[in-house]
Amino acid sequence: MDKEKLKGLLQEKKGRIHLISPSCRGNIPVVAASGESLAEAWENAMVGLYLHGCEVRTQYDAQDEKGNYLDPPSKDCSILISIEDPTSEPMIHLGGIPGGLEDLEEYVQEVRDGIKDHWVRDPLDPNDTRWQYTYHQRLFQYALPLSEFDRYLGQLPEEEKQKFYEKETAHFLLDHDYVRVVEKDVHGKKQAFVQINQIQYVIDKLAQQPFTRQAQAITWQPYLDTDIYDPACLQSMWFRILDDENRRPTLNMNIRFRSRDAYDASFMNCFAFIHIMEYVAEEVSKKTGQELRIGRYVDESDSFHIYGKRVADFETRFLTNVLNREFAKRTFSRKEAEPFFEERRRMLLEKFGKS
Amino acid sequence: MSNILNDIAATLYEGNRDQVTVLVRQALDQGTAPGIILNDGLIKGMDRVGQGFKDGELFVPEVLIAARAMQAGMDVLRPLLTESDTPAIGKFVIGTVKGDLHDIGKNLVKMMMEGAGFEIIDLGADVAPEAFVAAVKEHKAKFIGMSALLTTTMPQMKTTIEALEKEGLRSAVKVMVGGAPLTSAYADQIGADAYAPDAATAVDEARSLLL
Numbered sequence: 001m002d003k004e005k006l007k008g009l010l011q012e013k014k015g016r017i018h019l020i021s022p023s024c025r026g027n028i029p030v031v032a033a034s035g036e037s038l039a040e041a042w043e044n045a046m047v048g049l050y051l052h053g054c055e056v057r058t059q060y061d062a063q064d065e066k067g068n069y070l071d072p073p074s075k076d077c078s079i080l081i082s083i084e085d086p087t088s089e090p091m092i093h094l095g096g097i098p099g100g101l102e103d104l105e106e107y108v109q110e111v112r113d114g115i116k117d118h119w120v121r122d123p124l125d126p127n128d129t130r131w132q133y134t135y136h137q138r139l140f141q142y143a144l145p146l147s148e149f150d151r152y153l154g155q156l157p158e159e160e161k162q163k164f165y166e167k168e169t170a171h172f173l174l175d176h177d178y179v180r181v182v183e184k185d186v187h188g189k190k191q192a193f194v195q196i197n198q199i200q201y202v203i204d205k206l207a208q209q210p211f212t213r214q215a216q217a218i219t220w221q222p223y224l225d226t227d228i229y230d231p232a233c234l235q236s237m238w239f240r241i242l243d244d245e246n247r248r249p250t251l252n253m254n255i256r257f258r259s260r261d262a263y264d265a266s267f268m269n270c271f272a273f274i275h276i277m278e279y280v281a282e283e284v285s286k287k288t289g290q291e292l293r294i295g296r297y298v299d300e301s302d303s304f305h306i307y308g309k310r311v312a313d314f315e316t317r318f319l320t321n322v323l324n325r326e327f328a329k330r331t332f333s334r335k336e337a338e339p340f341f342e343e344r345r346r347m348l349l350e351k352f353g354k355s
Numbered sequence: 356m357s358n359i360l361n362d363i364a365a366t367l368y369e370g371n372r373d374q375v376t377v378l379v380r381q382a383l384d385q386g387t388a389p390g391i392i393l394n395d396g397l398i399k400g401m402d403r404v405g406q407g408f409k410d411g412e413l414f415v416p417e418v419l420i421a422a423r424a425m426q427a428g429m430d431v432l433r434p435l436l437t438e439s440d441t442p443a444i445g446k447f448v449i450g451t452v453k454g455d456l457h458d459i460g461k462n463l464v465k466m467m468m469e470g471a472g473f474e475i476i477d478l479g480a481d482v483a484p485e486a487f488v489a490a491v492k493e494h495k496a497k498f499i500g501m502s503a504l505l506t507t508t509m510p511q512m513k514t515t516i517e518a519l520e521k522e523g524l525r526s527a528v529k530v531m532v533g534g535a536p537l538t539s540a541y542a543d544q545i546g547a548d549a550y551a552p553d554a555a556t557a558v559d560e561a562r563s564l565l566l
Contacts, residue, residue, distance in 0.1 A: 062538045070538065099459035100419035119456050129454030129507055130481075229507070264535075316411035330414070340420075 005323050010051060016044045023054035023077075028303070034082040038274060038297075039093040039331040041083040042267050043322060046095070049262055049304055050314065053077040061308050071308035079304040086253075086274045086297040090331035095318045096267020101337045102344035104271055111135045111272040112279060115352045124186065132228050138219035139198055139237070139276075146181055146192040150174060178204065202239055203280055207287035210241040210249060233259045237273070239280060241292065250295035251284070253277045260301040263310050263318070270299055359385065360396040363428065367400030368407065370420035372427045379428045389435040393472075397428045401470030405555040415463060418554065422466035444471070444565065445497035448490045450478035452511035457504035460534060460554075464500055467554040468561065473498070484511065484518040491519065491528050498561060503534040513545040529564045533557060 010017065016034050023029035031048040035041030053075035062070040097104060109115045114136035121130040137143075153164070154174035161172060173179055178200035183190045198217035205215045216238040225231035238254040255273055260266050274297060281292040306314050321330050334341075359382045366374045375397075382392045404421040407413040413421075447468050451461045458480040465475050476494050478486055487499055499519075503509045512532050519525045532542050533551045542550030548564060551557035 060536070062540075064540070070540075094414040094416050097414070097416050099415060099463060101416050102419075103459050116456075129505075130456060313411075317414065320411050321414065332416075 002323075006051065006319075009047060009323060013044055013047060016040075017048040017051070019048075019052045020080075022052070029054055029077045031077045031079045031304075032082070033079065034084065036084045037088045037090055038083055038086055038267075038270055039090045040327075041081050042093050042096055042270060043327075043330075045079055045081045045266075045304070046262060046306075046314075046318060047322065049075055049077050049079065049306065050319065053305070056305070058305070058307065069308075072311055074305045074308045075311060076303055076305040079301050081270075081299040083270075083274075083297040083299070085294075086277065087294050089333040089335070090328070091271065091274070091334055092332040092337055093267055094330050094332060095321060096263075096271075098264045098268075101332065101340035104268060104337065105341035105344040106348060107268050108272045108275045109348060112275050114140060115348060117141070132230065133219075133232055135219065135232070135234055135272075138221075138232060138234075139217050140200075141195040142198055142218075142221075143193050143195050144221075146194050150194070151192070176201070199276065199280065202237075203283040203287065206239060206241055206251075206280070206284045206292075210288075213240060215239040233257050233261075234269070237276070239277075241284075242295065244293065244295075248293050249290060250293040251277060251281045252295045253280075253297050255297070255299045257299075257301040257304075259303045260305065261307065262301075262304045263306045263314055266299075266301070266304070270297070273297070273299075357387070357395075359387070360392065360399070363392065363396030364400035364403060367397060367421055367424045367428065368403050370417060370424050372420075372424040375424040375428045376431055379431045383431070383435070389432045390437070393429075393432055393436065397425050397432075398470070398472055401425050401467070404470070405467060405558055408553070408555040419463065419466055422470050425470045444473050446476060446494045447473040447498040447500060447561065448476045448478065448487060448494065448496040449500040449502075450482035450487065451480040451502045451504075452508050452515065453481060453483045454511060455503050455505055455508035456480045457502075460504065461500075461502040463554040464502065464533065464551070464557045467558050468500070471558045471562070473561065484515040487515050488518050488522050488524065491524055492522070496528060498529050498531060498564070500531045500533070500557065500561075502532075503537065506536045509534070509536060509541070512547065516546050529561075531557060531560060531564075 018032045019029065020032050021027065021030040029052050031052050033041060033045035033048045035044050054077065055073035056076040057069070058074050061073070064070055092101070092104065114134065117134050117137045119130050120133060120137055121128040150173045153172055173194060174181065178197040180195050181192055182195055183192050202215040202217055205212050216236055218236045219232040219234050235256045235258050240252045241249050242252060244250045277294060277297060281294055285292045359378060363375060363378045363382065366378055379392055379396070382396065383389065401421065404413065404418055408418050449461060449465050449468070451458050461480070465477055469475050476490055476496060478490055490496065491499060501512050501515060503512060516525065516530055519528060529548045531549045531551060532547045537550060539550045549560040551560050
C-alpha cells in the first residue's frame with residue numbers, strides 16, 4: 001500500500017483512531033476506534049487494526065508439507081470500538097459483508113430470533129457435524145443440567161422460601177419467568193435441564209432497577225467450551241441505563257469478544273447486536289411505560305484480527321475503496337437495504353416457517 | 356456494441372435492477388435479438404462486474420446486487436430466448452458439502468455462474484455425496500461445485516469425488532472446490548479439477564475447464 005496515502009488517511013481520521021498501547025516487548029497492541037455510526041466506527045476500527053496491529057501466526061495459516069507457511073501472518077490487536085449513535089445512518093458498510101445485503105437480515109434473525117437453533121448438533125451423536133452452538137441459544141436459552149439443589153429449593157413451600165428470601169441465602173432459580181425446565185432423553189434416561197433466557201433477565205432487571213450494573217448475558221460454558229474445536233467468540237453483553245441531559249433514560253450496551261474475525265465477521269456481529277439492543281430497549285420501554293432511548297454501543301475484542309490469507313484482499317479491496325471512493329458509495333442505510341431484507345424475510349418464512 | 360447494449364452492461368455494473376429491466380425492454384422494442392441482448396448486454400455486464408471484483412473495485416454485496424439486476428433482465432428475456440440464443444455453456448451442480456450449513460459463499464458463486472450463463476442446479480447446504488451424484492446423473496451436468504467452510508467438513512469433498520468415481524461419472528464431470536479453509540494444494544490432493552478462492556475466479560476456472 002502507498003504509505004503516504006495511508007498517512008493521509010490516518011490524518012483524515014484523526015481523533016477517531018488511537019493507538020492506546022503499542023506492540024512491543026511481546027505486548028499485543030491496544031487500539032481504540034470510534035465513529036458516530038456503525039459504518040464509520042467499524043471502518044475506523046479496520047484501518048486502526050491494519051495500521052497498528054501486530055503480525056501473529058494462527059492455527060489456521062496454511063502450511064506446505066515441510067511446515068513452511070503459505071499464508072502471511074495475521075494482523076492482530078486488542079480493540080475497543082465505540083459507536084456514539086448506533087442506529088444512525090449509514091449503518092451498513094459494504095466492506096463488512098462476505099455475502100449479500102440480504103444475508104444481514106438472515107444473520108439478525110439467526111442471532112436475535114433463533115431461526116437456526118435447530119442446527120445445533122446432538123452432542124451424543126458422533127456423526128452429527130452441525131453447529132456446536134448458536135449465539136441465540138447461548139443468550140436466550142443458556143442451558144445447564146438441573147441440579148438436585150435447585151430442584152429441592154424449587155419444591156419448598158412458599159413460607160419456607162420466604163425465610164431464604166429474607167436472609168438472601170439461596171437463589172430460587174426455578175421461580176423466575178426467564179428460566180424454564182426441559183427434559184431430554186439421554187441414553188434412554190430423562191435428564192432435566194434448565195434453560196435461562198438471559199436477555200429476558202436483562203430486560204426484567206433493567207425495568208426493575210434501571211441503574212443496575214448486573215444486566216448482563218454470557219455465552220461461555222467452561223464445562224463445554226474448554227474442550228471444543230471452535231468455542232464461542234462472543235463472551236458477554238452488558239447493559240446499563242443512564243439519563244441524558246433531558247432526563248430521558250438511555251440504554252448503553254457493551255459487548256466483549258475473546259476472538260474476532262475482524263474483516264469477515266465483526267461488522268455483521270455488530271449489526272445483529274445493535275438489533276438486540278433495539279429489542280431490549282423496546283421491551284424495557286413496554287414494561288416501564290417510558291421510552292428507553294438507544295445510547296452508545298461499545299464493542300471490545302481481545303484479539304481483533306485479519307487472517308493472513310485475507311490481508312491481500314483487505315489491501316486491494318477494502319483499503320483501496322476507503323482511499324478512493326466516497327464514504328456514501330461504500331455504505332448503505334437500512335432503508336436502502338430494506339428491499340433486500342424483505343426479500344430474504346419472505347424466503348426465510350418459507351424455509352423456517354417464521355420470520 | 357450498440358449504445359443500448361453498452362448502457363445495459365453499465366447499468367448492470369451499477370446494480371440498478373429497475374433500469375436494467377427498462378433498457379432490456381427498450382432494446383427488444385428496437386428490434387435487438389434476445390440472444391444479442393443476453394450476450395452483449397447482460398453477460399458483458401456481469402463480466403465487467405467479475406473483473407471489477409477481481410480488481411478490488413467492488414465489494415461482495417455489490418456483486419450480488421449486480422447479479423440481481425442480471426436476473427431481472429433475464430426474467431424479461433427468458434420467455435423470448437430460443438435454444439440457439441442461449442449459450443450452451445453447461446449445467447453446473449452446486450452445493451455445500453454434507454455436515455456444513457454455511458451457504459453464503461456458495462450462493463455468491465451460484466449468482467456469478469448464472470451471470471456468466473451457466474445453468475445452475477443448486478442443491479443447497481448439507482448435501483450428501485449421493486445427492487451430488489444423483490444430480491449429476493439426472494441433469495447430465497458438466498460441473499460440480501462444492502463449498503465447505505469448516506475443516507471438519509472439507510473431507511466430504513474427497514468422499515464425493517470417490518462416489519463419482521464409483522459410479523463411473525468422474526470423467527464426465529469437472530469438479531471445482533472452494534471455501535475459506537481450502538487451498539489449491541488441498542484441491543490437488545483430493546483430485547479436484549479446480550480450486551477457486553473467490554466467486555469471480557470460479558467463473559474463470561469454469562470457463563477455462565470448458566476449453
